[in-house]
Each structure stands twice: as structure tokens, then as C-alpha cells.
Amino acid sequence: MEHFTPISALIGGLLIGASAALLLVLNGRIAGISGILGGLVPPERGQARWRLAFLAGMFIAPLVYVGFGGILPTVVVDAPLPMLVVAGLIVGFGTRLGSGCTSGHGVCGIGRGSPRSLVATAVFLTVAVATVFVTRHVIGM
Amino acid sequence: MPQILSAFGSGLLFGHGLIVSQMVNPAKVLGFLDVFGHWDPSLALVMGGAVAVSALGTLIARRRGVPVLASRLEIPSRRDLDPRLIGGAALFGLGWGLIGLCPGPALVGLTFGPTGVFVFVAAMILGMAIFRLVPADWPQVTFRREASRVDG
Numbered sequence: 001m002e003h004f005t006p007i008s009a010l011i012g013g014l015l016i017g018a019s020a021a022l023l024l025v026l027n028g029r030i031a032g033i034s035g036i037l038g039g040l041v042p043p044e045r046g047q048a049r050w051r052l053a054f055l056a057g058m059f060i061a062p063l064v065y066v067g068f069g070g071i072l073p074t075v076v077v078d079a080p081l082p083m084l085v086v087a088g089l090i091v092g093f094g095t096r097l098g099s100g101c102t103s104g105h106g107v108c109g110i111g112r113g114s115p116r117s118l119v120a121t122a123v124f125l126t127v128a129v130a131t132v133f134v135t136r137h138v139i140g141m
Numbered sequence: 142m143p144q145i146l147s148a149f150g151s152g153l154l155f156g157h158g159l160i161v162s163q164m165v166n167p168a169k170v171l172g173f174l175d176v177f178g179h180w181d182p183s184l185a186l187v188m189g190g191a192v193a194v195s196a197l198g199t200l201i202a203r204r205r206g207v208p209v210l211a212s213r214l215e216i217p218s219r220r221d222l223d224p225r226l227i228g229g230a231a232l233f234g235l236g237w238g239l240i241g242l243c244p245g246p247a248l249v250g251l252t253f254g255p256t257g258v259f260v261f262v263a264a265m266i267l268g269m270a271i272f273r274l275v276p277a278d279w280p281q282v283t284f285r286r287e288a289s290r291v292d293g
Contacts, residue, residue, distance in 0.1 A: 003172055005163065009183040012162020013190025019154035020191070021198020026147040028208030028215050031155060031195075033245040034269075041269040053145045054152035055248065061156020062253050072160060075250045076168035077257030079240050088247075088261040091236035092268020095244060097275070098229020099217070102243045103155075105230070106188060111195030115220050123227055124234035131238025132174040 020108050023054070032104020033058075034095035098124075144210045156249045162187040165250045167241030174238055224280050 020031040027050060036051045043051075062072055077084070095101040098120055100109060105124075109117020135141045163169045164187060172181035199216075208214055237243050242250075242261050250258045 003169070003179070003181045003183070005183050006186055009162050009186040010190045012158045012160070012164065013187035014194055015154055015158030015161060016187065017191040017194025017198070019151045019158060020195040021201070022147065022154065023151040024198045024202045024208070024214070025205070026209045027144050028202070028211040028213055030215065030217070031151060033248065037244060037248070037266070038269045038272070041266055041273070050144055050148040053148040057149040057152025057154075058156040058245070058249050059252055061153050061160060061249060064153065065157060065160050070160070072253055073163045073166050073169070075166050075254035075258060077240065077255050077261075078168065079257065081260060083239055084257050084260045085264045087236040087239040087242070088264025089268040089271070090232045091242070091244065092265035093272050094229045094232025094236060096229070096269050096272035098226050098233055101233060101245070103245050107191040107195050111192045112199040112216065114217065116222060116226055119222055120226055120230040123230035124237060127231050127234025128174050128238035129176050131235055132171055133177050135239065136175055136178055
């Protein structure tokens with residue numbers, strides 16, 4: 001429990017929620033990152049510009065954060081290269097097959113009470129917890 | 142043009158949320174997923190806060206009926222559960238649990254994280270491209286074949 005950061009977690013969550021609310025109320029779109037990115041692979045006609053603009057906002061966020069005096073958290077990636085490739089492949093494929101990720105299902109879908117998103121979130125959370133349990137406590141990676 | 146600006150602003154907010162909550166750090170996410178170890182419940186508060194505000198947004202959007210800048214709401218209306226949803230979510234959970242990166246934090250961490258994030262994002266985009274090769278009715282097609290064999 002020593003790494004528990006409730007205040008920053010809640011503020012960050014509210015910002016993510018505000019982003020999703022804004023995109024829905026203004027543009028009528030779901031702020032699901034895998035869907036926004038996946039719609040660019042390859043780009044769908046007439047849908048590419050707002051998707052690119054959203055992603056540009058995400059890319060620039062760290063710069064703006066630092067510009068206003070924020071200190072970026074350290075990003076620790078502690079995995080061998082082949083595992084990064086395999087995980088990236090299945091996250092990309094899986095989120096498209098399952099129509100969403102943490103944001104699309106977890107934040108937006110649960111936020112509107114979608115049964116599909118509730119089930120999807122329960123499945124990916126359970127599998128992720130089981131995966132961490134196996135890698136950390138069974139195999140001991 | 143207004144829709145492009147609002148999408149940009151929304152992405153900017155989303156990125157800040159992931160930075161402030163430290164979700165951009167896979168080690169932090171793995172700490173949340175490690176329920177049976179030194180569990181860090183922070184991510185539950187990120188999700189809780191995000192769902193609350195997103196629910197409010199959905200309420201406002203549905204009351205208005207039409208978005209402020211677009212002609213209609215693009216809200217998914219399906220309610221059925223199918224093998225694609227469950228299988229896709231399970232695959233995503235496996236990849237998420239292996240590294241601690243999901244699509245949003247991976248994209249935000251691309252500009253200031255280690256090269257591992259870049260490798261992950263490149264593979265993720267390739268995974269999305271491979272998905273385009275999958276037939277729209279896969280994997281249900283196998284069920285139908287088996288069913289017809291039983292009937293016939």
C-alpha cells in the first residue's frame with residue numbers, strides 16, 4: 001500500500017472523464033483510444049482528421065504539462081524485447097476484436113451502463129490480474 | 142474545424158489525466174493488477190473518477206439528443222455478448238498484464254518514455270493492421286459450420 005496515491009489518481013481520473021464527456025457532448029464521439037487509433041489503420045474516409053487531432057492532443061500533453069511546471073512521472077518498462085512485441089501485437093489485435101480497451105469499455109462504456117462494456121471490462125481486468133499473478137508469483141519474473 | 146479543435150482539446154485533457162494519475166507508468170499499472178502482491182489500489186480511483194464524469198457526460202449528451210458540433214451521437218447500441226467481444230477482451234487483458242501498457246498510456250508515453258514504449262506501440266499498430274485481415278464474421282463462422290453438420 002506504500003505507493004498508494006489517492007489524490008492524484010482521483011484528479012487524473014476526473015480529467016480522463018472530462019475528456020470523454022467533452023468528446024461525446026461536443027463531437028458525439030466515444031473517447032476510446034483503441035477505436036480512435038484503429039480507425040486510422042488504415043484511415044477511414046472523412047474520419048481521419050478528428051482522430052489525428054485527438055491523438056495530437058495526447059502527444060502534446062506531456063509538453064504542455066512540463067510547460068506549466070509539472071514533473072512527468074518516470075515511465076518504467078521492465079520487460080524483454082520479444083515480450084514487448086508479443087504484448088503489443090495482442091493488445092492491438094485484441095482491442096480491435098473486442099471493440100475497445102480501458103478507455104472505450106472501462107471509462108465510456110461503463111459510464112453509459114453498456115452491458116457489453118461491463119462484461120468486457122470484467123474479462124480484461126480478470127485476465128490481466130491472472131497474468132500478473134502468474135508472471136510475478138508463479139513464474140517469478 | 143470546430144470539431145477538430147474540440148477533438149484536440151479532448152486528447153490534451155485525456156493525456157493530462159493519464160500523466161497526473163501516473164497511469165502512463167506501466168510499473169504503477171502492474172502494481173494495481175498485482176492484487177496478490179503489494180497491491181496499489183490507485184487505479185481504482187482513476188477508473189472511478191473517470192466513470193463518474195463520463196456518466197455525467199453521457200447523461201448530458203443523451204438529454205441534448207444531438208452533439209453541439211456534430212449532426213448525431215455515435216453511441217454503440219449493441220447489447221449482445223459474442224465470442225469476438227469476450228475473446229478480444231481476454232487477449233487485451235493478457236497483453237495488458239504482461240507489460241502494464243494499454244493503448245492510451247502507451248501513446249502518451251511515446252514522447253518521453255523509454256524505447257520499449259515505442260516497440261510496444263509499433264507492435265500494437267501492427268496488431269491492429271492484422272485485425273483488418275480478419276473476416277467480419279470470425280470466429281462465429283466455425284459455430285455455424287458445426288451447427289449445420291449436426292442438422293444435416
